[in-house]
Amino acid sequence: MTTRRSDTTRAAILAAARERFASDGFDRATIRAIAADARIDPSMVMRYYGNKEALFAAAADFDLRLPDLRETPRDTVGITLARHFLHRWEGDETLMALLRAAVTKEVAAERMRSLFAAQIGPVAARLAPDPAQAATRAGLVATQMLGFALCRFVLRLPPVVTLDPDEAVAWLGPTIQRYLTDPAAR
Amino acid sequence: MTTRRSDTTRAAILAAARERFASDGFDRATIRAIAADARIDPSMVMRYYGNKEALFAAAADFDLRLPDLRETPRDTVGITLARHFLHRWEGDETLMALLRAAVTKEVAAERMRSLFAAQIGPVAARLAPDPAQAATRAGLVATQMLGFALCRFVLRLPPVVTLDPDEAVAWLGPTIQRYLTDPAAR
DNA sequence: AGATCAAGTCAACAGTTGTTGGCCAACAGT
DNA sequence: ACTGTTGGCCAACAACTGTTGACTTGATCT
Structure with a gap:
């Protein structure tokens, strides 16, 4: 061969x-x-x-390649996830292609949906205090991660572009942590 | 006339x-x-x-029409903002047009940038504990708000679509509150 | 009624797009 | 040397795009 x-x-x-x-x-x-x-x-x-x-x-074939989080302490999962996501996005333009297309092409949107459901879903399922809300929590994580990527890499909002990676992780980490492990709001 | x-x-x-x-x-x-x-x-x-x-x-001429937040108690600003944003988005498809276009059209992206800078900027400037980081905080708010809109209205991630408005506000509110008023991370 | 002007229709243009099929050149095996 | 196959190029197609200009209708005013 x-x-x-x-x-x-x-x-x-x-x-x-x-x-x-x-x-x-x-x-x-x-x-x-x-x-x-x-x-x-x-x-x-x-x-x-x-x-x-x-x-x-x-x-646009893409894999988030989430690390095995079973060994990371429960309360640092948010930061770990944020760092990995940011790193993964910066090193591969595939995700950008997928996002740009997903906004107008239904096929691409569907791929985005299954990507996040398949990759973040399990993490949420394991960490959520209430198994019934696992999907919701995974969805919330997606909103923050994709929103950050959208503002930084696509829309290029100046204050979000300026943010250096460590700072960004320090801000986003706790949010993701809360969505995953904190008791449900309300 | x-x-x-x-x-x-x-x-x-x-x-x-x-x-x-x-x-x-x-x-x-x-x-x-x-x-x-x-x-x-x-x-x-x-x-x-x-x-x-x-x-x-x-x-795509749009105005967020943020309410005057000077009279809302400092620690409910996050929820108020989240609720208003969600409401505004649902009632007017202009924002959707703007977002869909902003992903590929530079002119639209620029409009999106100035929209958020002009509307959320002042709020952050008034609430941020550290005036120097006001812009950053406004940017973070944008990531969460736009990320939610992206996932719910554009990508249609099922768990985010399912969320009823009150639930969504209860989840997003604290995040936005933290970005605006909590001490800087790190 | 007849003139004036706004409101609307029609057909065509020039450019760009995804896509196709026929042709040419280089190589491999015999 | 000959032949089949593979990799590549060229020119053209049909459909669709934004955009234009000439023409027709209908109302309004004198």
């Missing part, structure tokens, strides 16, 4: 696609632009990935 | 535009579709609003 000649361009296409989808969103990222970035003909993109939707599906 | 005949259609166009921009985003909301919704010819849209960008600018 040696790497074929095409595997190189295949990967180049995927990288260019991720970049374009991340910075321009699904609609404005044209196949022609992606092909130009990868220095190939647009028709190659079609040949390798079928159509634009399939290319996006391949480019 | 009686209302001219054209004012009716002018308003119809604006309403249709807001609806389309809110549900489809800037790119997918075509002038033809908007015109069809308003039951007129596409060229009328151009005549009245010049071009698509200007139409969007007119349709």
Whole structure:
């Protein structure tokens, strides 16, 4: 199983696609632009990935890669989660591509939903004081994490962009901690 | 100054535009579709609003209309703000149009930035224990509010959609309160 | 009634998009 | 050397986009 000649361009296409989808969103990222970035003909993109939707599906394949939290002390889970999320977002533009697309493409939104349900859900299920509210708690965690990413990386609100990572974690950590482990509000 | 005949259609166009921009985003909301919704010819849209960008600018004109918080007790400001924001969002699809567009259109993002800076900034400036961090605190408030709106109205994460308004306010209120008035983290 | 002007319709333009099929060049195995 | 396959390019298509200008209708005013 040696790497074929095409595997190189295949990967180049995927990288260019991720970049374009991340910075321009699904609609404005044209196949022609992606092909130009990868220095190939647009028709190659079609040949390798079928159509634009399939290319996006391949480019937006993402895993949060949450660490195993079973060994972290219960009351530092919030901070740990916040730090990991921030780190994960900064190192991979896939999440950005997914978020930018999810706002207008239903398929991408669905992927976002299942991503968070599958990854944060279990954490909440284990930590929530009331198992019945586990899903709600996971959802709340998502609102704060995605909201931060939205403001910092997409909307670029100046005060949120300025925040250095440690500071951000120090602010967000307790919020996430509260959503996960504090007694229900009201 | 009686209302001219054209004012009716002018308003119809604006309403249709807001609806389309809110549900489809800037790119997918075509002038033809908007015109069809308003039951007129596409060229009328151009005549009245010049071009698509200007139409969007007119349709996405929004004001948070924050209540005067100087008389609300300092420690209930978080809940009050959360409730108002949620209420405002549900009653007017303009914010949705703005958010959907802000993710890919720089002009819309800029409007979002100045909107939050101008409206939440002053509140934070008055409540923050440390005047120097007022902007940061306002930004954090924005992350939670926009993140909630994103998950509930745009991405439609099931557990966040299910949440009834009072419950949502009870969860978000304390977070916002903390961002505004609690001593800085770290 | 006839002239004036706003309100609205129609058809077309130029550009861009995803997508397709035919063609060419390089390589591999015989 | 020959032949089949693989990787790549080119030109074109059909659909759709924002936008424009010429034309028709209808009301209003003198």
